[in-house]
Amino acid sequence: MERMPAWADALLVPLISLAVAFAISSGVILAIGENPWEALKIMVTGALGSSYGWGYTLYYATNFIFTGLAVAVAFHASLFNIGGEGQATLGGLGVALACLFVPWPHWSLALIGAAAMGAAFGAAWAAVPAWLQARRGSHIVITTIMFNFIAASLLNYVLVNVLRPTGSMDPATARFPGATSLPGIGDMLTAVGIPFAKTTPANVTLFIALGACFLVWALIWRTRLGYEIRAFGKSEKAAVYAGISPVRITMLAMLISGALAGLMAINNVMGEAERLVLNSVEGAGFIGIAVALMGRSHPFGVLLAALLFGFLYQGGAELALWTSIPRELITVIQALVILFTGALDNMVRQPVEALFLRARKGAK
Amino acid sequence: MAERQAQGRPEAAALPPAIELRGISKAFGPVQANGDISVRVARGTIHGIVGENGAGKSTLMSILYGFYRADAGEILIGGRPTPIPDSQSAIRAGIGMVFQHFKLVPNFTVLENVVLGAEEGALLRPSLARARRELTRLAEDYELDVDPDALVEDLSVGHQQRVEILKALYRQADILILDEPTGVLTPAEADHLFRILKGLKAQGKTIVLITHKLREIMEITDEVSVMRRGEMVATVRTEATSPEALAELMVGRKVLLRVDKAPAAPGRTVLEIEDLRVRDGHGVERLKGVSLTLRAGEILGIAGVAGNGQSELLELLGGIAQGTGRVRLNGTELDLSGRGCNGRARRAAGIAHVPEDRQHLGMILDFAAWENVAFGYQDAPEYRAGRFFMDNDALRAECEGKMARFDVRPPLPALAGKNFSGGNQQKLIVAREIERNPDLLLIGQPTRGVDIGAIEFIHKQIVALRDAGKAILLVSVELDEIMSLSDRIAVMFDGRIMGLRDPARTDERELGLMMAGMDGTRGAA
Numbered sequence: 001m002e003r004m005p006a007w008a009d010a011l012l013v014p015l016i017s018l019a020v021a022f023a024i025s026s027g028v029i030l031a032i033g034e035n036p037w038e039a040l041k042i043m044v045t046g047a048l049g050s051s052y053g054w055g056y057t058l059y060y061a062t063n064f065i066f067t068g069l070a071v072a073v074a075f076h077a078s079l080f081n082i083g084g085e086g087q088a089t090l091g092g093l094g095v096a097l098a099c100l101f102v103p104w105p106h107w108s109l110a111l112i113g114a115a116a117m118g119a120a121f122g123a124a125w126a127a128v129p130a131w132l133q134a135r136r137g138s139h140i141v142i143t144t145i146m147f148n149f150i151a152a153s154l155l156n157y158v159l160v161n162v163l164r165p166t167g168s169m170d171p172a173t174a175r176f177p178g179a180t181s182l183p184g185i186g187d188m189l190t191a192v193g194i195p196f197a198k199t200t201p202a203n204v205t206l207f208i209a210l211g212a213c214f215l216v217w218a219l220i221w222r223t224r225l226g227y228e229i230r231a232f233g234k235s236e237k238a239a240v241y242a243g244i245s246p247v248r249i250t251m252l253a254m255l256i257s258g259a260l261a262g263l264m265a266i267n268n269v270m271g272e273a274e275r276l277v278l279n280s281v282e283g284a285g286f287i288g289i290a291v292a293l294m295g296r297s298h299p300f301g302v303l304l305a306a307l308l309f310g311f312l313y314q315g316g317a318e319l320a321l322w323t324s325i326p327r328e329l330i331t332v333i334q335a336l337v338i339l340f341t342g343a344l345d346n347m348v349r350q351p352v353e354a355l356f357l358r359a360r361k362g363a364k
Numbered sequence: 365m366a367e368r369q370a371q372g373r374p375e376a377a378a379l380p381p382a383i384e385l386r387g388i389s390k391a392f393g394p395v396q397a398n399g400d401i402s403v404r405v406a407r408g409t410i411h412g413i414v415g416e417n418g419a420g421k422s423t424l425m426s427i428l429y430g431f432y433r434a435d436a437g438e439i440l441i442g443g444r445p446t447p448i449p450d451s452q453s454a455i456r457a458g459i460g461m462v463f464q465h466f467k468l469v470p471n472f473t474v475l476e477n478v479v480l481g482a483e484e485g486a487l488l489r490p491s492l493a494r495a496r497r498e499l500t501r502l503a504e505d506y507e508l509d510v511d512p513d514a515l516v517e518d519l520s521v522g523h524q525q526r527v528e529i530l531k532a533l534y535r536q537a538d539i540l541i542l543d544e545p546t547g548v549l550t551p552a553e554a555d556h557l558f559r560i561l562k563g564l565k566a567q568g569k570t571i572v573l574i575t576h577k578l579r580e581i582m583e584i585t586d587e588v589s590v591m592r593r594g595e596m597v598a599t600v601r602t603e604a605t606s607p608e609a610l611a612e613l614m615v616g617r618k619v620l621l622r623v624d625k626a627p628a629a630p631g632r633t634v635l636e637i638e639d640l641r642v643r644d645g646h647g648v649e650r651l652k653g654v655s656l657t658l659r660a661g662e663i664l665g666i667a668g669v670a671g672n673g674q675s676e677l678l679e680l681l682g683g684i685a686q687g688t689g690r691v692r693l694n695g696t697e698l699d700l701s702g703r704g705c706n707g708r709a710r711r712a713a714g715i716a717h718v719p720e721d722r723q724h725l726g727m728i729l730d731f732a733a734w735e736n737v738a739f740g741y742q743d744a745p746e747y748r749a750g751r752f753f754m755d756n757d758a759l760r761a762e763c764e765g766k767m768a769r770f771d772v773r774p775p776l777p778a779l780a781g782k783n784f785s786g787g788n789q790q791k792l793i794v795a796r797e798i799e800r801n802p803d804l805l806l807i808g809q810p811t812r813g814v815d816i817g818a819i820e821f822i823h824k825q826i827v828a829l830r831d832a833g834k835a836i837l838l839v840s841v842e843l844d845e846i847m848s849l850s851d852r853i854a855v856m857f858d859g860r861i862m863g864l865r866d867p868a869r870t871d872e873r874e875l876g877l878m879m880a881g882m883d884g885t886r887g888a889a
């Protein structure tokens with residue numbers, strides 16, 4: 001079939017999906033007797049109206065960039081990695097070990113070491129499902145989901161029985177040493193003369209996330225490995241003809257995917273909490289799926305979608321704070337956005353496409 | 365535009381034509397696929413459409429079937445202007461289409477496939493029962509017999525095609541469009557198809573047949589339209605024309621309809637195959653001990669009805685499938701079942717492979733042409749920039765060069781593989797493989813779905829490679845092609861080599877017998 005222009009496909013369709021999701025959310029808010037317009041205003045001012053709000057929005061967005069990229073890379077190999085949650089959990093463990101047991105002289109070295117550990121742990125957690133898929137044909141969707149549960153239990157065990165400081169009641173590690181504390185965005189911007197709230201969790205990891213977007217873009221569209229990943233993702237049979245090993249590509253794509261998910265931990269564990277707690281990932285692994293879907297598996301699309309979800313998270317938190325709209329409803333709004341931008345994508349796409357073709361015909 | 369519109373059968377002359385297209389135009393971005401096309405197809409006739417690859421035949425029929433919308437022009441069905449914005453409208457207007465790539469659900473039965481999308485009411489049962497009665501009737505009327513309860517995936521290609529035809533007839537099609545229906549059929553299946561088409565015509569149905577085989581046009585059509593580069597250059601009565609004249613109209617120059625080659629000068633042995641065996645996924649032995657040798661400067665043609673092990677032979681040699689036995693290339697043993705059995709290792713050893721299934725093996729349809737140029741050779745140093753990166757600029761330049769040398773149309777490296785017509789896809793793949801200058805070229809169905817101008821060109825390239833002292837293993841279900849290209853012919857039947865023949869000392873009859881599993885007796889080479 002014919003297609004609409006690329007810009008409409010990449011921007012217009014998600015924006016309309018978003019509008020529909022917001023429209024339905026408004027209906028729900030109206031139904032519980034609140035004013036949707038006020039609610040939107042609170043979300044926007046809360047998330048984007050102050051440097052404090054921005055700090056949180058960017059912090060969440062950083063998480064979602066990593067998990068979104070993780071899903072996107074696997075998507076290109078036609079692998080559906082649902083295990084971002086577990087891989088990020090293990091990444092957190094790696095980061096915690098690096099921060100707790102290595103006497104880092106400076107945060108920059110600590111960042112490199114922790115990033116390497118986080119990525120390695122995330123990749124290792126993805127390696128088992130990848131191997132099972134590549135060698136045994138066990139479906140990666142099932143195994144990565146199972147590995148999410150195993151990761152949660154494993155962390156539980158490690159925190160309660162191994163890493164918990166003696167005498168603490170809290171299933172969490174000790175606070176990381178001060179030398180591993182990452183500079184916040186606020187500190188960095190204020191240092192160059194731009195006023196920015198200092199108490200927000202957004203930190204230097206944001207720049208690593210932006211760098212990761214660029215690197216993933218280069219990997220997918222500029223390298224030989226990216227070429228092989230995309231070829232394999234389009235047709236395994238053809239890839240075999242071309243001498244591309246399905247086992248190798250499945251493993252590599254999943255290792256990179258897991259490493260990206262694991263990298264998220266330098267943001268939430270090292271940058272924000274500065275210790276490892278239970279359930280530190282807080283669903284970011286799953287949001288990554290929506291982010292990758294909405295971003296069309298393109299790193300820059302992932303970046304934009306991550307910002308949107310960062311906004312929804314922070315705006316939603318503000319909403320819960322200032323209105324009687326219950327927290328659960330905010331989850332509903334987020335779910336609607338996921339539903340319309342991800343799952344129901346075609347519902348919006350087809351009418352838009354038809355409209356375009358008609359308009360184009362009319363113009364001739 | 366020279367349009368000579370002939371009349372159909374005398375009694376049909378008074379009636380409005382079944383199909384009339386007026387001034388149809390269609391562009392895909394920069395490509396003018398159809399430009400101001402007008403044609404009439406008389407009711408109750410078989411109308412052929414011929415033209416080079418990319419001439420716009422499929423596009424025109426896709427417009428008629430509502431798959432694409434024309435930029436300009438008008439469609440009249442039975443004399444009445446009929447806008448066809450989508451396939452439903454086409455079906456309502458009584459048009460059915462059999463695509464070259466079937467659109468069946470493999471794990472549904474024949475009956476379910478026929479009913480799919482034409483169910484009546486909420487319950488399936490009445491529709492199925494009605495369809496069953498209807499299928500029995502159609503089977504009797506038109507030799508269209510298929511087992512209604514068989515799963516489509518278990519059917520041969522020929523039978524699957526019948527299901528497509530049945531689907532159209534079940535939806536009360538009066539007009540049936542077939543796009544290259546014989547490309548995938550064995551000669552016997554093609555004959556059967558033509559009997560079906562003649563039966564349909566006798567019942568007053570109108571048939572439009574796209575094909576590259578002029579023999580088929582001469583045999584079965586009443587009228588034939590010739591397209592060239594998006595335009596309709598002529599419509600003539602079939603009786604009043606000849607294959608040579610049609611070929612010239614299509615290509616715009618005289619075309620050699622046979623291969624022009626000097627006798628082979630075979631050199632050293634390049635390939636030695638001993639006792640090759642391959643089992644498929646169900647454990648059934650598909651190659652049952654094949655032994656062959658192939659020398660430099662020689663074309664060995666493998667004749668056989670599709671499905672007798674030729675594909676397995678190519679895939680094993682190409683490193684796609686695994687098997688047992690011994691294969692030596694230039695004296696070096698090839699790995700047939702271990703880690704060294706893959707396409708990468710085979711290419712490194714000097715084997716190039718033009719696969720039979722160009723769309724699913726030979727290229728990535730979603731990749732741009734320039735990306736497909738590297739397909740299989742993504743490791744080649746000249747396509748790389750440093751250890752990790754691809755040299756995309758070099759690839760684009762290489763693609764432009766190949767497009768110019770092999771006359772690929774349109775010459776747009778950025779166009780996705782799927783947007784090239786079948787013949788041009790094939791030219792891209794042949795260019796990619798032949799220009800690697802391999803010691804051994806494996807080439808399967810080199811000219812399936814390829815127009816006569818391009819056939820001539822591809823055949824020339826194969827012969828040139830042979831004359832450069834390379835060994836060529838040719839697999840084709842087209843006996844003509846095997847007979848005219850090969851220096852030696854091996855006939856395969858049921859996973860075995862039935863015998864070797866010298867093309868100069870055998871004929872189609874003998875080869876046909878051997879292909880059916882009977883021992884040929886004369887002219888062993």
Ligand SMILES: Nc1ncnc2c1ncn2[C@@H]1O[C@H](COP(=O)(O)OP(=O)(O)OP(=O)(O)O)[C@@H](O)[C@H]1O
Binds near residue numbers: 396417421784
């Ligand atoms: N979706 C598309 N986008 C861009 N170009 C297209 C598209 N479909 C077809 N084309 C181009 O339009 C031209 C006509 O293609 P078409 O498939 O109609 O040719 P054809 O006559 O059927 O050729 P063949 O004999 O090889 O099947 C070709 O140049 C082709 O590359």
Ligand SMILES: [Mg+2]
Binds near residue numbers: 786
């Ligand atoms: Mg075609």
